[in-house]
Amino acid sequence: MTDAPESSTDSVPATTDGPLGADLRRGPFTEGERVQLTDPKGRMHTITLGTGKQFHTHRGYLAHDDLIGRPDGTTITNTAGVEYLALRPLLPDFVLSMPRGAAVVYPKDAGQIVTMGDIFPGATVVEAGVGSGALSMSLLRAVGDQGRLYSFERRDDFAQIAKGNVNSFFGAPHPGWSVTVGDLVDALPQTVENGTVDRVVLDMLAPWDCLGVVGDALAPGGLLICYVATATQLSRTAEAMRDHSGFTEPQAWESLVRGWHLEGLAVRPEHRMHGHTGFLISTRRLAPGVTPPVRKRRPSKGAADGYDEADVQAVMPSGEWSPEDVGERPVSDKKVRKLARSFSEQQSDQERPGG
Template identity: 75%
Template sequence: MTRPTGADMRRGPFRAGDRVQLTDPKGRLHTITLEAGKEFHTHRGHLRHDDVIGAPDGTVVRHTSGADYLALRPLLSDFVLSMPRGAQVVYPKDAGQIVTYADIFPGATVVEAGVGSGALSLSLLRAVGEQGRLLSFERREDFADIARANARAFFGLDHPAWTVTVGDLVDALPEAVEPGTVDRVVLDMLAPWDCLGVVADALAPGGVLICYVATTTQLSRVAEAAKAAGGWTPPQAWESMNRGWHLEGLAVRPEHRMHGHTGFLVTLRRLAPDTDAHLRRSRPAPGAYGEDYVPASGDWSAADLGERPVSDKKLRRTRRDAQGTADRVTGMATEGEEEG
């Protein structure tokens, strides 16, 4: 029986090519890729990769300074937060809700746009499995390359269910799928309302559309555009905030820092052909569509949403680093299979 993609990298003793998360006595995290004969250096000394290779997951390894480092395989959430990135990633707290509330299931055909650095793609690929399909669309080729490299580093090879297309979703989606054959669509982009038409054609009746947007203006516009277009259930929207807790004896309290607002999620479901949504049973709030109501319009840019532009120099470096890590991981994994 063939094992699921990437499963061998998640269990067993550490091997050359594995990514390992080292935690020092102060709780600081360091992620390394194991290579025979290499060393992990800090300002106090070093730790030999060979002392980790062959040891079981969860091993404590001694640093030359005398400090003990805990070695663990990074979880998906750890990998996402430490991997090379060209664009802001979808944080694990949101990726988990997208997989759950969009009902991403094994064997599903899922469309994703845009890809960014591939953080959400990893969760979607885990959910659809080898028997599913993830069709990802990204306008920028450099972002697409970084995402592919990150996925290859995480799974150890190119995932068989994943296809990445460089181009605009509105133009490329009708060429990629037959109408009514897509189960789920995930949009992480500046103007998801521009894609409602092609998404509606691609989705099967009952299919789910979930949009990840950063601002209330975007949230309002995508909801109102869907209502105006028809053929969708009433939109539902929410955000999540993640606050950790300090646990030490009786000193149990909230952490001083928390993961606050990252984005809003809005979900809709595709109605059957020639079907209208249920009529509202409640009146809109006073002033919701009053005389001063003006629908948001115009072109959008990342700067409009407060995103910091990423320099071409940094993107080139990130692209190179991501592809280098992926090549080392896949190369060592291939050598291990040949030796085995």
């Protein structure tokens, strides 16, 4: 294994004696932390507490100073008599309200990845790509301060936004996290030794391109789980896992979450629900030299024909998958640059003496 370029990897030391971020989850509200305000109609507003600041709406305002030092789960009334419930945002609340560059992995899928991927305390995990850092937070919580999460992201501006969000959530840089800007295929062999990674999580457009280096990095019995948006990606990923011959038979699923309306006797499903966000597909790494057992079930007619590359070339002559190809909205470069610059300025302010 060779050392990764110093400029491409951001690794940080531990900064606290106890579990990182635990002090932000309990005790009275303090300056600089986020608080979620819920009004009588159930509308939520997330604010960052600051001395002398005010939170304004079209119906009055309230002073941040009136919240600082008060306990979690308290209420506060603004100048117009509107009462708000003040709570610390949970991880799902934080993810859905934080600044975003790329699309985020939603909490329902992040929970599935952590549980079905068996992300355990002290594990060595590889993640690609980072996006806005939503999944990174769940993975870092699962591996704990003694685990390691190696995250890879092609775009430097996305990496800056992710680091800003994750540092904001934990209150400090996580001691077990490093972010490498670069392509996973090129950077992973330079970052970890073969056979030393417990889990790999891929959230990218073409995970099948990375199965070779991922298979080398995973320890025997290690698990790979991929998050893909479309059935086309799901099918191609499954066939690539089978063709690799070093993985077990893949398993795929999706989760749908439907909330319920609770009002007196009107107990019913809500009219709107969190439907399809993505598919998850997982497989285990076989020991070196072991071939997977022969599949016993009879494949459907035409299943042995494999994936038709001519169809792919007809849709994408370049052969490169783009977010638009899988139905994602293009990200505004201007918005991403603005968010990355904002987090960079915050980090510079914190590093100044007395900052």
